[in-house]
Amino acid sequence: MHYNLLLRSVLPTFVPAGFVDVGHSTVRDARSGKTLVIVDSVQSIANHLEATIVAQPGQVIAGLETMPYLRLTITDPKGRTRVTSSLELPHRLASGWFCRSAELRGFQAELAERILDHGIAAATFHYCPNSLLHGVFYSQLAGLDPNVAKTPRLLTAEVVARGAQSVADGGVAKDPLFPSGDGFDVEALVGEKATAAEVGAGFIPFRHQAFIAEEIELAVYLAEGRIERLPLPDPAREVLSLLARLKLARLLAAPLDLRAHCIFQADQIPAELSDASALLAALQEKLQACRSLGLLAEPAVTEFAFTLGAAKEKSKKAKAAAAATAFAAEEVDG
Numbered sequence: 001m002h003y004n005l006l007l008r009s010v011l012p013t014f015v016p017a018g019f020v021d022v023g024h025s026t027v028r029d030a031r032s033g034k035t036l037v038i039v040d041s042v043q044s045i046a047n048h049l050e051a052t053i054v055a056q057p058g059q060v061i062a063g064l065e066t067m068p069y070l071r072l073t074i075t076d077p078k079g080r081t082r083v084t085s086s087l088e089l090p091h092r093l094a095s096g097w098f099c100r101s102a103e104l105r106g107f108q109a110e111l112a113e114r115i116l117d118h119g120i121a122a123a124t125f126h127y128c129p130n131s132l133l134h135g136v137f138y139s140q141l142a143g144l145d146p147n148v149a150k151t152p153r154l155l156t157a158e159v160v161a162r163g164a165q166s167v168a169d170g171g172v173a174k175d176p177l178f179p180s181g182d183g184f185d186v187e188a189l190v191g192e193k194a195t196a197a198e199v200g201a202g203f204i205p206f207r208h209q210a211f212i213a214e215e216i217e218l219a220v221y222l223a224e225g226r227i228e229r230l231p232l233p234d235p236a237r238e239v240l241s242l243l244a245r246l247k248l249a250r251l252l253a254a255p256l257d258l259r260a261h262c263i264f265q266a267d268q269i270p271a272e273l274s275d276a277s278a279l280l281a282a283l284q285e286k287l288q289a290c291r292s293l294g295l296l297a298e299p300a301v302t303e304f305a306f307t308l309g310a311a312k313e314k315s316k317k318a319k320a321a322a323a324a325t326a327f328a329a330e331e332v333d334g
Contacts, residue, residue: 001222001245001272006215007159007256007264013167013210015261017041024209026164037211039159040258045218046134048258049155050087052250053130053243058083063280066287067243068297069128072097073305086128091140093124093131099140103306112143120151121230125239127297133240154223155244159258163214173204216264218256220248235289242283249276 016024016039025038040048055061058071070086070093089095099108114123115138124132135153138144186194186201196202222244227237249269253276256264273279290296 001220001224001241003218003220003270005218005220005252005270006267007218008267009213009216010255010263010265011261013212013261014039014161014216014264015210015259016161017044017259017262024166024211029162032162034163034214035165037161037164037213039161039216039262042153042156042158044258045157045159046153046155048256049157049247049251050130050134052247054085054087057088058085060087063284066284066291066296066300067129068126068300068302069130070098070302070304073303075305075307077307077309087130092134092136093128094136094138094140096140098304099138101306104304107302107304108141109143111138112141115141115144115148119231120148121232122236122295124151125232125236126295127302129236129239129243129296133243152226154227154240155221155247156223157218157220157248159216159218159256159264161211161213161216164211165213167210167212168207169210170205170207173206175202175204177201210261218264218266233290233293233295235286235293236295238286239283239290242279242286245273246276246279246283249273249279 016037018024025041027036028034029036053061053064058073060067060069071083072085072089073081073083075081084097086093086095086098089097093111098104099111111123111127114126117123118126120136120138121132124136132151133154136151138149139146141149186196186199189201190199197204222241224241227240230237230240252266252269252273256266258264287296291298
């Protein structure tokens with residue numbers, strides 16, 4: 001699958017991805033002499049694609065409940081809980097949360113053994129097919145040779161604008177309470193000396209850079225040749241192919257909302273990507289075939305939960321209890 005899909009900006013201008021100390025990624029095309037700007041990177045589009053199958057943190061969309069992934073519930077020492085998964089975390093299945101956490105040593109040994117016994121493709125597919133589609137590097141997993149710890153992404157996409165021109169503008173954030181900041185007792189508000197602007201009060205001027213372009217393109221490539229060469233049964237390969245198409249179909253079904261002031265609509269959607277429901281149904285069928293072959297984890301969601309700082313809290317309590325016991329003993333002896 002390879003598409004170069006023309007996009008049109010929903011707004012008259014758009015703001016590409018920017019980076020601290022780098023700004024926007026622009027280059028002059030040697031063939032045309034026109035400016036090319038990267039609107040959204042390969043890594044960022046991968047995140048947007050993955051988001052299409054996440055209903056809420058730690059939970060897939062309806063219809064994908066049989067697709068394996070890892071879910072992690074983290075509770076801090078004050079009892080506040082957050083849920084996430086291998087569909088959302090950086091590095092996916094190879095995230096340090098799964099591959100380095102002291103709480104999950106047993107799983108890490110099991111994963112490493114499965115990689116060594118069955119290969120990285122089969123092992124990754126077993127726990128999280130999504131991770132195999134987008135690529136993983138088990139750099140945090142002990143006991144693996146670097147030569148067998150990495151598999152590259154199979155689905156690649158980015159958004160690029162050609163014939164781009166920057167539009168520099170700016171404005172002022174108005175404060176109806178203290179328009180100029182004069183007479184504003186900052187110290188009384190924040191408890192220390194500072195200017196009104198430093199605490200976000202008063203009129204605050206800002207600079208802004210947007211772009212226009214002759215052409216904006218979403219380029220997508222699925223490495224189906226590499227998928228065919230994976231040491232996996234046919235149903236597993238078909239799962240990867242259908243999962244990629246489902247994600248892209250869902251991504252294009254609505255405006256491509258990459259970030260504020262960076263929203264696009266595809267001029268035309270390829271026929272094979274026009275029916276996400278049909279793709280989901282086909283994917284469900286292939287997932288069932290994989291399950292019957294024993295290729296997928298059972299249950300589909302591998303659950304983990306632990307409390308951050310629990311060991312430290314226990315240690316503190318143990319020390320406090322020991323100190324109290326020693327003090328009580330001294331009192332008795334005295």
